[in-house]
Amino acid sequence: MSVASIGKYEFEPLDKVENFHGNQLTYFNWEQHLLFCAPVCLPLPPEMPFAALVQEVLPGVYNKHPDFQKINWDEVTWTLDQADFTPDMGKSLADNGLGHKSLLRFWTPGLDGIKGSHS
Amino acid sequence: MSGKRKSKLGIKQRYSMLTRGLGWDTTYQDMDKVFPYDNYEGIIIHDWDGWEDPFRLTMDAYWKFQSEKEKKLYAVIDSFAQNNGHLGITDARYVNALKLFLTGVSPLEYQAARGFTHVGRQFRGVGPRVACQMQAIDELRHVQTQIHSMSHYNKYFDGLHSAPHMHDRVWYLSVPKSFFDDARTAGPFEFLTSISFAFEYVLTNLLFVPFMSGAAFNGDMATVTFGFSAQSDEARHMTLGLEVIKFMLEQDERNIPIVQRWMDKWFWRGTRMLALVAMMMDYMLPKRVMSWREAWDIYFTEAGGALFADLARYGIKPPKYADIATKEAEHISHQAWHIFYNYTHAAAFHTWVPEKDELDWLSEKYPNTFDKYYRPRLEYLDKEEKAGRRFYNDTLPMLCQVCQIPMGFTDMDDPTTISFEVSEYNGDKYHTCSLGCRDIFDYEPAKYVQAWLPVHQIYQGNCGGAEVPDVLKWYNFNLGADNLEYNGSPDQKLWDEWQAHRKKA
Numbered sequence: 001m002s003v004a005s006i007g008k009y010e011f012e013p014l015d016k017v018e019n020f021h022g023n024q025l026t027y028f029n030w031e032q033h034l035l036f037c038a039p040v041c042l043p044l045p046p047e048m049p050f051a052a053l054v055q056e057v058l059p060g061v062y063n064k065h066p067d068f069q070k071i072n073w074d075e076v077t078w079t080l081d082q083a084d085f086t087p088d089m090g091k092s093l094a095d096n097g098l099g100h101k102s103l104l105r106f107w108t109p110g111l112d113g114i115k116g117s118h119s
Numbered sequence: 120m121s122g123k124r125k126s127k128l129g130i131k132q133r134y135s136m137l138t139r140g141l142g143w144d145t146t147y148q149d150m151d152k153v154f155p156y157d158n159y160e161g162i163i164i165h166d167w168d169g170w171e172d173p174f175r176l177t178m179d180a181y182w183k184f185q186s187e188k189e190k191k192l193y194a195v196i197d198s199f200a201q202n203n204g205h206l207g208i209t210d211a212r213y214v215n216a217l218k219l220f221l222t223g224v225s226p227l228e229y230q231a232a233r234g235f236t237h238v239g240r241q242f243r244g245v246g247p248r249v250a251c252q253m254q255a256i257d258e259l260r261h262v263q264t265q266i267h268s269m270s271h272y273n274k275y276f277d278g279l280h281s282a283p284h285m286h287d288r289v290w291y292l293s294v295p296k297s298f299f300d301d302a303r304t305a306g307p308f309e310f311l312t313s314i315s316f317a318f319e320y321v322l323t324n325l326l327f328v329p330f331m332s333g334a335a336f337n338g339d340m341a342t343v344t345f346g347f348s349a350q351s352d353e354a355r356h357m358t359l360g361l362e363v364i365k366f367m368l369e370q371d372e373r374n375i376p377i378v379q380r381w382m383d384k385w386f387w388r389g390t391r392m393l394a395l396v397a398m399m400m401d402y403m404l405p406k407r408v409m410s411w412r413e414a415w416d417i418y419f420t421e422a423g424g425a426l427f428a429d430l431a432r433y434g435i436k437p438p439k440y441a442d443i444a445t446k447e448a449e450h451i452s453h454q455a456w457h458i459f460y461n462y463t464h465a466a467a468f469h470t471w472v473p474e475k476d477e478l479d480w481l482s483e484k485y486p487n488t489f490d491k492y493y494r495p496r497l498e499y500l501d502k503e504e505k506a507g508r509r510f511y512n513d514t515l516p517m518l519c520q521v522c523q524i525p526m527g528f529t530d531m532d533d534p535t536t537i538s539f540e541v542s543e544y545n546g547d548k549y550h551t552c553s554l555g556c557r558d559i560f561d562y563e564p565a566k567y568v569q570a571w572l573p574v575h576q577i578y579q580g581n582c583g584g585a586e587v588p589d590v591l592k593w594y595n596f597n598l599g600a601d602n603l604e605y606n607g608s609p610d611q612k613l614w615d616e617w618q619a620h621r622k623k624a
Contacts, residue, residue, distance in 0.1 A: 002563075002565065006159050011569050012569075014568070014569055015547070020579060027517040029517075034535065038537070039537060040512075040514040040517060041514075042515075061513070081548075117491070117493075117496055118492070
């Protein structure tokens with residue numbers, strides 16, 4: 001539905017990818033670990049290898065959680081933009097299909113947070 | 120001229136002369152050109168005189184009432200300051216509720232003044248114009264008296280020094296700010312539905328009453344007195360809210376679906392903003408009034424239920440997703456407080472883990488959920504804090520495109536899983552936290568793609584710099600005083616010193 005207005009109603013979106021200096025926004029959520037209250041948002045270069053995301057980016061976000069060191073990354077399951085997804089660690093984020101404002105969720109089987117509370 | 124003058128007009132006649140008698144139909148310009156805003160939203164009005172003003176208040180009487188209230192209020196404010204009223208509050212943690220109110224709510228009073236001034240000009244009917252003009256002045260009075268009531272605390276406590284500056288910049292204050300920006304950029308009838316009806320009528324008891332009774336329970340006489348002083352104004356505003364709805368619904372049945380959609384939208388936006396009040400009630404008041412769950416049951420389920428039963432004769436249904444909002448009452452305060460606990464290094468107020476008796480109170484008030492989902496986490500955070508490892512979340516959160524709250528709310532049927540919704544518009548993705556927010560986006564995507572989302576703005580480089588301390592300076596925070604954990608804060612230190620002196624004396 002278009003906006004009811006007194007004239008032409010066309011404005012630029014504020015978060016176009018070109019506003020982020022060569023990066024694209026990526027959202028992550030570590031499922032069933034709500035010690036981190038919400039998914040996080042990071043501007044990342046689309047050419048970054050997926051392996052760097054796992055080895056360098058995610059520890060900076062999540063390593064305060066006692067479960068983080070226990071993650072067996074071979075068992076982790078992922079969704080990308082709500083569809084099942086198997087990342088190719090050697091390929092870039094873009095070649096793995098991550099676009100601007102993509103949402104990456106991951107589940108770590110066997111780890112259920114602080115005292116099993118999913119926190 | 121007979122020479123004989125009637126000395127006094129009757130009340131009805133006087134009201135008519137001083138309201139309706141002030142308007143006229145323009146002749147050398149088309150009325151549609153003089154009032155271009157009151158018909159583009161699709162609301163059809165056949166007879167502007169169908170507007171009823173139950174208060175029949177005229178401007179001269181208005182000034183007289185208001186000045187009497189001001190005299191009383193300022194006498195109390197002066198005596199509160201002279202008698203060091205801040206020493207009588209229950210605990211310095213309480214002041215954090217005032218910080219949230221002054222930075223989050225008081226600037227909305229000013230936004231409301233601007234909104235009502237605008238629509239007061241734009242309605243061609245004199246009845247609603249006069250009502251809106253009076254409300255505009257009320258709102259200006261409220262922002263002033265709130266600042267004056269709370270200014271005393273600013274002499275002693277941190278985080279109260281830059282409310283308007285912070286309101287325009289700080290990440291969580293974009294939640295209330297964007298709510299009002301959305302309302303003020305809508306047409307005049309939607310503005311009245313959002314602010315006068317959804318906010319002032321349906322949800323006000325969940326905003327105003329908790330803050331004011333919270334103040335009374337916690338010994339804050341300045342704020343209580345302000346609350347009393349505003350009460351008769353609020354009663355008038357509520358009446359305006361109900362009147363505008365009835366007016367639209369009675370004028371033309373084609374108005375009904377438009378009004379229903381606005382009610383659905385603004386109910387949902389309102390409940391999202393009330394998450395801030397929910398956490399205030401359950402976590403920030405050292406002496407609790409009632410739980411958020413109880414407040415919701417009384418003020419929305421019961422009182423709101425009666426209201427919507429009354430509106431059913433016009434063909435109006437209860438707001439869409441009211442059932443989800445009612446389920447949320449069980450979780451929302453805990454989830455909202457956890458968001459602020461995560462990011463309190465970037466907030467202008469303190470957070471903390473409740474003390475043991477306070478946790479027990481929450482267990483008792485939320486028997487089905489608190490011990491299962493929230494207590495273990497809070498006890499863990501407490502342990503970490505006491506061991507010198509106070510937990511902060513170092514990465515900026517994903518925000519909802521519509522309500523702008525970090526995406527910390529869960530699926531209410533699955534309270535350990537975050538709720539995600541997404542829409543596509545012109546090739547870009549837009550994420551929302553709930554079906555309610557997604558519906559709002561999907562109906563007017565061209566509006567919400569312009570949202571100034573604080574996290575994205577920081578990453579674009581528009582908020583003072585790339586590092587968090589740069590951003591906090593841009594917010595005008597005194598680092599190490601306004602922000603961070605309550606335990607160990609300058610506020611706590613000062614309060615403890617006062618208590619020690621009191622014991623000695």
